[in-house]
Amino acid sequence: MSFQNPVFIPGPTNMPEAIRQACYMPTIDHRSPMFGKILHPVLDGVRRVLKSKTAKIFIFPSTGTGGWETALSNCLNAGDKVLAARNGMFSHRWIDMCLRHGLDVQVVETPWGHGLPAAEYEDILKADKNHDIKVVLATHNETATGVKSDIAAVRKALEAANHPAMLFVDGVSSIGSMDFRMDEWGVDVAVTGSQKGFMLPAGLAIVGFSDRAMQATKTSTLPRTFFDVHDMQKGYDNNAFPYTPPVGLMNGLKLALEMIEEEGLENVFTRHRRIATGVRLAVKAWGLELCAVSPDVYSDTVSAIKTPDGFNATDIVTRAADKYGMAFGVGLGEVAGNVFRIGHLGMLTDAMMLSGLGVAEMVMVDLGLDVKLGSGVAAAQQFYRHGI
């Protein structure tokens, strides 16, 4: 695997060298005022990316999975009821975590490739007259299937049902790459990580808590220490963490936020949409289909591409790595072997994407798929030329 080629896994993403250098700064005294000059701009910058005015931001040396656990363990009690749809590997895992922490999950099984069933949520919420459901979980972007869901619609379902449940959103593979509106959508806990839109190594769970979520922490009795948001807040109030902070990653996140703001958050979204559209046009030119069933759920950060029956999609990933030194994503769970994934998020250029499409084509032809060399590249080029 050559370090010269970009990667096209759906995260961790290609890291700009400047960000990597910021991450691995020399040791400073994390109890000195210098750390506060990293910490507070980071918290403010993350809040702006979440499009929230008031959210409390917490960052743990962990991953998105730790962010899920932060959400659950700080806001809920054993036996609390949770509403969640299972439409991919990551929604599945969050549901599994709920069960392991003693929560009572009402699962709406949803075909992989579909978005969250807001209408069904609304029915269920309306039926929950006692308001037993304490939280609705929503995976904004299912990384396994390349499906983006409509979080505003989930909020509308809650409103239509006049239901007080909190809304927890997994935005690990959307935040920083696709539009996310914490305040407007009434998100109570937003969860993300460092290794996707923020272009950093894995190693940070990044969460935002609404006022309601902060209220809920006061009565929550699930055991927690490492992920306790009050300990963390007390730390922040003293320019510190409750334990040794990952200073370098925080410094890298500070730079990443500056880079995002310099490019312009909306421009970042537009760039992701442009690059993703080129990929989708390439898929069409190849005569293939996305796992995502309709344009309204197409993800701008990852495309899961279905291969013909009888073909093992994982072979594409293996051969791309072995022969061409390029990394794509395999299918996971239910769609393992049926799809391969192209990640197109983080700091990516049109030119980089063309190399990914070009290699994908070579691999597919190598493996006997009926794909025309250059066809997908040409479709993407035609779109990229307009530079929208």
Next chain:
Amino acid sequence: MSFQNPVFIPGPTNMPEAIRQACYMPTIDHRSPMFGKILHPVLDGVRRVLKSKTAKIFIFPSTGTGGWETALSNCLNAGDKVLAARNGMFSHRWIDMCLRHGLDVQVVETPWGHGLPAAEYEDILKADKNHDIKVVLATHNETATGVKSDIAAVRKALEAANHPAMLFVDGVSSIGSMDFRMDEWGVDVAVTGSQKGFMLPAGLAIVGFSDRAMQATKTSTLPRTFFDVHDMQKGYDNNAFPYTPPVGLMNGLKLALEMIEEEGLENVFTRHRRIATGVRLAVKAWGLELCAVSPDVYSDTVSAIKTPDGFNATDIVTRAADKYGMAFGVGLGEVAGNVFRIGHLGMLTDAMMLSGLGVAEMVMVDLGLDVKLGSGVAAAQQFYRHGI
């Protein structure tokens, strides 16, 4: 604060540039076989540093605090009884975590500056006829006081009482810098982090589980997902983590382990002892005393130095940072304001240590302490010359 000067906080330590570069490698596909070539040598290398033949090693994107939580939440049940001594800030925090996870802690209050009370442990264990005590906690090196405890003695206390309790040891500021013998001492869970002897940034909890500890995980019912060792083991069996691994830090740890083995683990310990002895001779030359009450508990990784009554030891740290661009450690908890700390662990040379002692002297004289310039440096030089 100049990046040119070394830091003398008791961790994170000065990071060799080669290790930082290993950490900031470009993104690779963490699901590719390449990751296994980083992962397995790391697990094996950590096991060797722990001096264990059979321990299961688990590494989480977290910190030492997460390592404590891993130990408790994987091996215990709510209401389980735990025996622990409080002799410093870090033992205090682990006790606090036990309480928050619903454990019943029998605390032996121990003066700060003293080591763990193995004799008292023995009495308590002998008295525990029903074997209610499931775990004995032991902080190998109290970073707050510069006190090293005798873990072998704790094991002997367990044996003398013929008590089946497990022994969990916090070796965050000892492992990799001072001798640690997991198997010989019968340690059931050993906990450390990346940012001390391993010379890495903070960001990894590193734990070793004995067979008995692994057995205990099967009946433990404390809720856990992020820190679940079975999920982690299943990941390792597939060259993976149960979530996105911190590839760069793992790669840095691989190099750190190689560097430690190249220098020789025992040589690393000897170097720490030599440098620490120089510091202790300097302290004596200054006419000051250590917080650690006797030579048998002197730590080779950190020295907490008592300042005269009425003097605010924290002023030393502040002035060193502001005027000389050098970082020392403040006193924590009970000894805040009464001690300042010199960290002398990780990749440190005699020459670097002299600059730390030299600055400490200037600061103390600046602040009116009755210390002779050059006196501590000379005491350390005299010792370092022999290069033991």
Next chain:
Amino acid sequence: MSFQNPVFIPGPTNMPEAIRQACYMPTIDHRSPMFGKILHPVLDGVRRVLKSKTAKIFIFPSTGTGGWETALSNCLNAGDKVLAARNGMFSHRWIDMCLRHGLDVQVVETPWGHGLPAAEYEDILKADKNHDIKVVLATHNETATGVKSDIAAVRKALEAANHPAMLFVDGVSSIGSMDFRMDEWGVDVAVTGSQKGFMLPAGLAIVGFSDRAMQATKTSTLPRTFFDVHDMQKGYDNNAFPYTPPVGLMNGLKLALEMIEEEGLENVFTRHRRIATGVRLAVKAWGLELCAVSPDVYSDTVSAIKTPDGFNATDIVTRAADKYGMAFGVGLGEVAGNVFRIGHLGMLTDAMMLSGLGVAEMVMVDLGLDVKLGSGVAAAQQFYRHGI
């Protein structure tokens, strides 16, 4: 200009990050034995790349131009006669340097796009009964036109004429990327630089002197100090330079040589030929022609591509940079505006090359050229798939 995209200028080339890190190592004492451990492996490694058993290798903190000056000023006397062909910008500049150093150059004007005229050389050498010609200059690879010349044929011309003139070869853009046989071809001085096949920043002139060239230095009276090979040799004999050596670049060159030997020198050549062939097939698919007039002179390190009459080829380079953040080479001298150049040397992968071809296509279509999107990419893909 995005640092994310590879560059396709004909040098400096894309530098592997490991090499850059080796270059900017911390300061060491260049008078310590440590420097010798960098210096001598470098000299030996360069000699192997030149395919010489006995050449003296000299490395100056300079560039290829300094290498030319080293060749001339160490071996010749004012008024000496030199035979040279002008078939591109770089041969032109070396001729110009001869004139400025008081040499008498017999120039064979050769159409740009053609190789060196070995037959004509033979005639001239045969006619030079008095052996006034002291040196024949030969540009192995004309970077301006993408033309590789046949150095063995030049040697044969000398032999056919039984002429004692020395043979000086500019291999700046060939050595390390295309086969070069110093001993077999009877090259007396070989000149190259750091920033092409050696994948380093510009900053080193690298030259090899045959025994005959070393003999010539003894009678040469052209003034020189900085570029004096005897001072340099005396330095090397003491693990030193006659002035401060560029330690980091030498350390980077050491790593570059190790990487070349690990890949295998012949494999490096094969990779360059494969990637270049793909580029040439793309050019054909675009309906365009190379500046190089025939396959026997096609360069494997750079392709100069002619654009239609009335079209300003430089616009391609400008638009590629401005709109797509990608660097190609402009035409120089006689062919300025008539060609653009794609550099394809150094550490390059097939995937990287596809992104270069893809961007070139977009730019040409943007600018109204009759090129089909994806056509060149497809031609290259088809070839790269076979992975020769």
Next chain:
Amino acid sequence: MSFQNPVFIPGPTNMPEAIRQACYMPTIDHRSPMFGKILHPVLDGVRRVLKSKTAKIFIFPSTGTGGWETALSNCLNAGDKVLAARNGMFSHRWIDMCLRHGLDVQVVETPWGHGLPAAEYEDILKADKNHDIKVVLATHNETATGVKSDIAAVRKALEAANHPAMLFVDGVSSIGSMDFRMDEWGVDVAVTGSQKGFMLPAGLAIVGFSDRAMQATKTSTLPRTFFDVHDMQKGYDNNAFPYTPPVGLMNGLKLALEMIEEEGLENVFTRHRRIATGVRLAVKAWGLELCAVSPDVYSDTVSAIKTPDGFNATDIVTRAADKYGMAFGVGLGEVAGNVFRIGHLGMLTDAMMLSGLGVAEMVMVDLGLDVKLGSGVAAAQQFYRHGI
């Protein structure tokens, strides 16, 4: 030799990591406008450091030796008369270069340890009624002896003699660390390099030419191409070099100049003086003497320290490297074995200097010199505490 310790050779100096990272930037197209944005701020910044309003600045991929050759070969003709004093290794080498380029040097032998003999210069210049002397050479800071000379006094000698000779100054180890006033002192060519006050790797010759020097280039007939300032100027006028520029080093120099201006040029000088004074006080405390004979010639960038008769000063350097991993400078030429040198220039802190003094003390005691451990450190500390 540990990369952890600072170096105390008199250049190359300790390089701030940010500067090294700026140097090892990825490849850019050096013919793109991006290079101009590096080049011109560098030329302007160097001019400010030289304290000149109008000097033409030229930067070559070379070293200070190349800068000397640039001065001579661009401004003089074979047979021209040059006045120079030999008071150390570097003045000696410049004289030697003059001879090799066919110049006629009138050498004033001056004891090593003394400054330039301005009074004697004045006599000679007055006696040169025909104005045969075209240039006076002056080494501002003799790196071999730690002697700083009075350039203003040399200019006064020229004025007193009403002599039109140009004044060429070697400021390699002074410029950027000690005050240098090109315009005020009437310096015609100032020569320096990248690896001293500019805190970069070796690899750049940096020269400033006055208007008179530029005039002289028009009639100079010494052969030159690589070091031709007109080619270079023509390059700069097109945002380019006449050959491939060392982009990374130029980028590093840009940052170095920014760092110098941020600290304040006069503050940089003050810091060098403070650190040097501490070193000199340490030398006195050791009972040793400097090679420099009197305070007016003490250098603020390097101290050459005499050791007792019969003692081999080079042993200090060897043992410091072998046993303590620290680099000092050996004596050169006439004073080889009689002095060792401590370089104290570039980005250095008081704390770093203490580690150098501390190691020097240990080494001297190890080798049997009658030096008291801590004595020199204490003398320096006492001075550094005042933080002048």
